[in-house]
Amino acid sequence: MSQPATISDKNIVDRTRTHRNAAVVKTVRTARDTLQNGRTSNTGFDREMLMLHVSAILQGAAAPPFLVIMTALAGLYFDAALDLFAWAFVTLCAYAVLLLKARRAPRHFEDDADARRWRGQFLGIHLLIGICWAIFSVRDCSACGGDTYAYYKATTLVVVIAATAMATFTLRFALICAALPSVGILLVLALLRPDPAHFSVLAMVATATALFLFVSRRLYDSNVKMLTYQSEKDYLIAELEVAKSVSDEARRRAEEANLAKSRFLASMSHELRTPLNAILGFSEVMEGEVLGPLENASYKEYVGDIHRSGQHLLNLINEILDLSRIEAGRYDLNESSLSLAEIAEDCIALVQLKARNKNIRIIESFQEGLPLIWVDEKAIRQVLLNLLSNAVKFTPLGGEITVKIGWTAGGGQYAAVSDNGPGIPEEEIPVVLSAFGQGSIAIKSAEQGTGLGLPIVQAILAKHGGEFILRSRLREGTEALAILPANRIIAGMEAVAGVQTPEQKKRRAFA
DSSP: OOHHHHHHHTOSSOTTSOOTTHHHHHHHHHHHHHHHHTOOTTTTTHHHHHHHHHHHHHHTTTHHHHHHHHHHHHHHHHOOOTHHHHHHHHHHHHHHHHHHHHHHGGGGOOSHHHHHHHHHHHHHHHHHHHHHHHHHHTOOOTTOOTTHHHHHHHHHHHHHHHHHHHHHTTSTTHHHHHHHHHHHHHHHHHHHSOOHHHHHHHHHHHHHHHHHHHHHHHHHHHHHHHHHHHHHHHHHHHHHHHHHHHHHHHHHHHHHHHHHHHHHHHHHHHHHHHHHHHHHHHHHHHHTTTTSOOSOHHHHHHHHHHHHHHHHHHHHHHHHHHHHHHHTTOOOOOEEEEOHHHHHHHHHHHHHHHHHHTTOEEEEEEOTTOOOEEEEHHHHHHHHHHHHHHHHHHSOTTOEEEEEEEEOTTSOEEEEEEEOSSOOOGGGHHHHTSTTOOOHHHHHSSSOOOSOHHHHHHHHHHHTTOEEEEEEETTTEEEEEEEEOGGGBOTTOOOOTTOOOTTTSTTOBOO
């Protein structure tokens, strides 16, 4: 295998692969740079706001011509002058140019530079429209008497300014371009021809312009904030997409690694067990002196060491394989009906000799009339053997171990193994329950294990839908509870014949 491939295999996520979401990654990077550089809200969304302005023009395309035509018709009521038709035609042409530009604009917004150029063109067209309305504002009515025509002009200009403000608030300075010519020419007219009517029209138009400029600015800021929130939401979604993609890649790599581990263990189990069986077999033959006596006592002692070490190694391999199969979901249960008390008695008998060697008493306390349970006999036997072996291992000379079998509050059955050994510090219990984890007491002990017994117990009980609880306090002892759920109980079944009841064996002890 080449060196780059070897290095790649060590990575959780393969960074050398072309990322599927390259566009999303680019968006996230751009978003981070934008947010970190603190882009101002006034200039950050010129292109987006211009698009909104174009959309407003296209959606309200019928309103400006209607307003111009109604203004011209109302003007004919006061003064039947044909110049109103000429003014209306020019103004309609100006609005037509605005509409044509709005139709062409979306196809040319390639970047921010194009947006700025088109923004200038739209402002120029709005200025042209403003000049058209300024021409209307200076028009007088020779046949009109009083101030009626002046107030008609003022009302019309206020309506036009309001309509323009609502249609152009997404384009900065558009209202100024549209209203400034009218305000300017009315100011000049009022100064050149001092008249209360002219001052009244100027006051109304100028006040309306200032008011709608304020409203337009507030609406513009609100839309910028809305776009900012939308942009931040899009950035977060893009970030989540990238994180999800990286997570999927990591999960794929982890699954591949787990599959490789399972294949390795499956092949190594055969490769390791075959020579170990030969080592154990030959060492047992030599230790028993089947083919003749060993003259040297040291050789006989060495043969015993070889046999014990090989047995320990075989047990370690079996535990690793059991835990690996459970984690990979390949640990199949071979279930049958049996008595939990009967299995407990068999397991107690297996550890009895070792307990006697340490002068440890094993006390049984089984509830009467327990029904059969539906479990994997080999797995449950392994659970109880692990718990009993740990209790015997860590209980001091002359200690005591209690084994209880009974009902749980939820209608299931439990097996509890408690001892009066040194106990486990509470903060070390999670360590002890993890794979290959060992507490400080176990590390100091002369009989150190592999740290796989309790994790296997946990996994087997979880496979049965049960629960494992470990309670311990330093210098007070340890209690391990294996709990099987109520759905494992075979209802209506009698207690297994031959299992002794508490009356038949009250506090039975092995000396």
